[in-house]
Amino acid sequence: MKIAEVRELSDKELLERLDAERIALTQMKLNHSVSPLDSSADIKKKRRDIARFLTELRQRGIKK
Template structure:
């Protein structure tokens, strides 16, 4: 998910996306620990998406 897409979402939508993204990242980590993923870069993208959403939420809270 790109930063421009994240900025367009409301706070409630961001919180929902954050929950979904964290769940997805946890599932990927679990799957990778059992047997290596075909594309381990998925882990990096998932982790960074979680960080982008969390950063945007924090930024909006501080405003």
């Protein structure tokens, strides 16, 4: 997800997506430990998306 797309989300949507991404990341890590994923780069993408969400939430908190 691009940062421009993240900025368009409302605070509520951002928090919901953050929770969903964290759950998905945990599930991917568990699946990867049992049997290797086809692309372990997907884990890296999830971590970066989570960081983007947290960064945007932090920036919005500072502006208020």
